[in-house]
Amino acid sequence: MAKSLVAPLFSPPSSFWSRADVRRSLAERDAGALFGLLRRYTGASQQAIGSAVDMAQPHVSAIMSGKRVVTALETWQRIADGLVMPSQARRTLGLADADEEYSAGVSWTDNSVEEGDSWSASRTAQDIVEITLKDLMKRRDAFAAGGALIVGATLTETLEHWLMPRTAAPGRGRGTIGESELCRIEAATVALRHWDDRWRLGIRRKAVIGQLSEVSELVEHPQSASVQTRLFAVMAELSKTVASMSFDSGDHPTAQRYYTLSLRALHQAGPGYRAYGVGVLAAMARQMLDLHRPGDALDICRLALDSADAAGAPPRVRAMLRTREGWSYARMGRPEAYRRTVVQAEDLLAVGGPEERDAQEAPGWTGGFDHAELSGVVGARYRDLAASRDDRGARHRHAESSAAYITQALRSRDPARKRGRAFDLVGLGRTYLLLDEPAESARVVSQAAALESSLDSGRVRRRLGDWYTESAAHHRNPQVAEVRDELSRTLLHHQPDVKGMT
Structure with missing residues (x-):
């Protein structure tokens, strides 16, 4: 053949x-x-x-x-x-x-x-060179560069290497990279990271992959210990940026591969970058939740919490991790465990001191996690619990809690955080369906659709697709029918699971 x-x-x-x-x-x-x-x-x-x-x-x-x-x-x-x-x-x-x-x-x-030798410095650099080369050269109809998605015990055992001590690499002489060139590389990485706030596909993604490929090749040449450490930190940040872009586009195997490479690079960068690794683990847990694998997400959350404790992470970081843990429990249909983590997250934000000071202490990857974000996440998870309840009374109580929390998030969220607001609006629309208020549901989802047209976020579109599916039972309601028709003709036009729905 x-x-x-x-x-x-x-x-x-x-x-x-x-x-x-x-x-x-x-x-x-x-x-x-x-x-x-x-x-x-x-x-x-x-x-x-x-x-x-x-x-x-x-x-x-x-x-x-x-x-x-x-x-x-x-x-x-x-x-x-x-x-x-x-x-x-x-x-x-x-x-x-x-x-x-x-x-x-x-x-x-x-x-x-x-x-576990794949966590060595040389193997990490080689693997990044290999995947970036394949990713840059792959055709549009080719499968994900990351291969198959890894789940279950295999995934957890792979990530547990992150907690193991790093073998100190020997000094490699003066090296070929000077301070000024290294600073330019780091500045370019910061600029590329900011693209992830909006742009996730096409030439912009390839620019990030190209920069990652260049840096990984530099690491393969002899460098001084301090330069090598900073280059691995740059590789880790670029890998995480590509991972989030892949995740947003729905390419989960590639996203997982880049997240893992980011962790491996951070492992080589040393203990000073452990807090950033907590953020990578949190993102991987979020990915497992998007794939409806709460058990895997919970295992990753526990690794992240262990890492956060070891790194002395600020309360805001641990609060965010508790929301990921709670999300896992909600997806498992465990309301009491979920409520316990909500209390823990709220307490951690409360002990963090003034919000401005705590925000300065928290690393940038927390993405502005604050009381508004906490309310939005808690509300969305109460919706998950409501959807999983057979008892109508429990279902209604959880849905009411969901609507109250998400409404509070919308009132307090920074208007500049449009993607978070879009998630809130779609989540509230899905909750209104559970409360049998289809007209209100259509009203808030139409606002989310208007935001998405300027965001170009794959994850927001997938949540709109969830609403589209769930709203099918109310398709005779004129407000719902109008929004469904608009979504099917615009934002969801190319999604195969939308065409043909009633």
Whole structure:
């Protein structure tokens, strides 16, 4: 089968092929075991595996259950190509070596990959060079540069390396980067980070990736210890910026890969940057919540809280993390645990002292987390609880609490924070649907849609899409029908799940 000129549909991480159980499945030519390990360690669905290896999902299912066995060399060749197997893996199957672009950097016998060596300075820099190069070169119809989304214990165990002490890197001489050039690199990073407040796609995203690629190549050259530390910090910030852009566009595998690379770079930057790492973990927890995986989000929140305690993070940071924790409980349908975290978050903001002073002490990634933001988040989570209740009385009480908190957020939020206001308005509109007030729901959602037209935020559009789905039951209400029609023709026009809805 001829190799595709575009990026592969599904590419497991390099460490996957170094695992003993994966090598065993190849040695035994057990495709069912191999597919099962792909699901276990990468979270790939049968559909994703089938798309990669050019098999129908029922065929994949039959192989995994042992009802069918792969024996034909041609089929194994298709599997190897689809999964981008490295050369050593192919040799085990009796196949020709992989193309150099896919096999470079993969060590078949080096078990340290499996044990966390990917968190070393050299591997971190190499991996960033590799993913940025693929990301810049990938075609528009190619799959995410980050490969498959990692979930469950595999994700948590990967992130736990963040808490381990860093192995001190030896000094590397004077280096090639001077103070003035380093300051210019850091200033450019700040400018690129500000783009993330609005621009997340197209040439602007590629500009951030290009800068990240350039800096990662500088790290591969000998630099003094102080310069190396600051370069890794720059790589971490750029990686997080690309991750948030990918997250906003809905490309979750790529976002997760860049978030993890940001953590690995911060690990090399040293303890002085641990507080920024807390922000990366908080963003990863937020991503898991967007994907409706509250268990994974809760595990990441606990890692973030441990890191915040170790770094002596200010109360505002810990309050924000408690809201992420509470969000997880709300998604799990655990109202008492949720209420406990709300009280903890409110108490932490109260002990933080005057809001102006606490805001100065908190790192910039908190995104202006204040009492207004807390009210908006708490209100949205009460809506989640309301939607999960079967008892009409409990459902109504949670919805009323949601409306009260979100209304307070809208009253107190800084008008300049348009994206936060848009989230509040959509959340309030969804709450009004639960309270059986469709006209009020349509009124506030129309305000959110007006804001989104100037924001170009993928996440806001997805929340508007949620309202569109939930409002279908009220499509005969004239106000609701008007807003639904406007959304389907404008902001949600290209979303396939909107077309054809009643």
